[in-house]
Amino acid sequence: MSTAVAPRAVITGWSAVSPYGIGADAFAEGLRSGRPTAAPVDTARWKVPGTRAHLVPGFETREVLGKKGTRSMDRVTGLAVAAVGSLLERPGADRDAETGERAALVLATTTGSAASMMDFTRSSLVGDRPYDVDPAVMPNAVMNCAAGQCAIWYGIKGPNTTLAGGRAASLLSLNYATRLLSSGRADTVLCAAAEEYSAARYWLERHARGAEAPGVPLGEGAAVLLVEPADRLAPRRPRLAEVLAVRTRVATGNLVRGALDACVRSALDAAGVHPRQVWAAVAGDAPGLLGHLEREVLTEVCGNAALDRVPAVGRIGDVSAASGSFQIAVLLATAAGDPEAAGRIAVVTSADRDGSLACAVLRLGGAS
Template sequence: MTLSATVSTAAPRPVITAWSAVSPFGIGRDEFVAGVLAGEDTSRALDPGEWAGPDSRACVVPGFELREVLGRKGTRSMDRVTGLAATAVRDLLRDAGDRRTASDEETALVLGTTTGSAQSMMDFTRASLVGERPFYVDPSLMPNAVMNCAAGQCAIRHSLKGPNTTIAGGRVAGLSALSYARGLLGSGRARTVLYGAAEEFSNARAWLDHHRRGEDAAGALLGEGCAMFMLEAADSPGAEGRALAEVLAVESRVYFGDDPHEALTACVEGVLRRGGVDPGEVWAVSTSGLAGLAGEREREALTARFGAEVVDRAPSMQAIGDTAAASAAFQIAALLGLAERATPPSGGVALVSSVDDNGVVACAALRLPVG
């Protein structure tokens, strides 16, 4: 099974022109780039008075208090994943400034997720079960229990009136969101698309992961955060001069069992073929860093295809823990950060690989730098 966006062949390939990140390294792209390139350890001991999960350590965004970061207006009932996404979108729009040529009506938002906020869903359900009456619940909390709450709140808060979409895709959600964003541009549904993915750390998510985690992934730390990107057509006014990467192709596959090797190999070949990329052009390959057998097989497949030097060139994602839905988006951000500080060959290609142990793999090919 193959999933890819349907884009007009006559449409120019889209380019990434700006990005932002809220990560365990801190709030801001500069903090992310400095931390990920240095390989800083972001794991922290959890305060048992604040967190009641099964793990004593995690990779959380330091000092992330909603009202301190976003202000008091509109944050009284906002949950953590919405706050992470809203902060990343705020920073992206601020950094882009006047460079965004599309109007609010022409700007779309696509956000990748796993299930939205598992904590909000469980809290709302629990209130219905333990209350004196099933309907004795706080109505202001109900929107948080809906999967597309974060994307909707980001659009409302930042006056984005174009298409608004939530993509539930687990670890590959960041690449699924990119594929969907390409489709919006190629079909003329939007002139600019803000796309990315977000994942929160919470007690509910920690317990869910604890019970589903295989023995081969024991000890893996959870992480959180959000990375957002501005995607525009290459022929948009001024886009060529500020392009950070050209999106050549995005593809995904499904696999059965525990070994993604065959599906990932086919996915890599498919994305190279669709993007018109010679394997010798690939400068860096980012692996998802999934703990356990699936992650090991991912690295083996990519090393066999491109060599250890190319795979090791991309920053490791282990420093920020398992960021689940946000992982592929952070991989793209890390490659863009690497390209800023290193000197990639002209027209070099970066490959992003994402593997989810629920049976999905995805890949994206980016040409960087463009100019």
């Protein structure tokens, strides 16, 4: 009796809205230059103490996307819509295949827009009556607003999913995307992640971290991957990376090290890869002790050389739920400039302080 093997998924395109600017080219150029992106925050605008952050330069939703349909759009939605648009408008894009009935969208997030949720709730509490709220703002307070707006703007009519998983959300979304393809629910998946900067997020992070890593500045942005099934890929379609395996674990406290080690090794086993074959290991750079632990585990499993081949995602700040997608973007941008990267193995990990752990194994160049 034979068992059918689900076809693997291939990343065929990517783009980003990041502290380096809008688009994949801006992100890749920023990585090559190594220029810093942290800058003092306008305390009057953001209503936070004097601090530094990695903001998308000059990003104003209505200026980037236009005035139509953006009057009440919040920042995280604007970032997500802009990132998806930059992917769909890239050279060589196939809008017929990447949008429409057979295209899906999966968006990774922490909570959606914490600022919109808090502002809407506050307006109900401070108004003369609880229902004195702006109905145009209410959609922003729903976690899946950004994903819904991306679908509406670009005619993505397949499955539309929002996954809230903190720092692990991006890799969880990549895993979900591969399941949509293997089950035949979609022919292409836009796998996105977005995180905004706001006073609400600043204070939530400041209190959640406590005394641990108080000086790590927040970052913001959105990154999106185009994922397609390898067995139905057109001959001229780029094969940037093949998704060999994604595995997850849940652990907290003293159990994290062992669980993360097991997660990485399980993903490598599922991919049929020996740790010595790993060319690049990309850590999520979680603030504080968790980030140090993640790097220690990857060093033990994959070696120092693998960790040194790709720039740290932390150079654009703490982008939380978007970190995994940005890690893959960093990996793809680096591999594009290194002829030795083709066909090599990369490991990408995420570790969230609430206990979610994830590891993806990719083969660069999309060799099948």
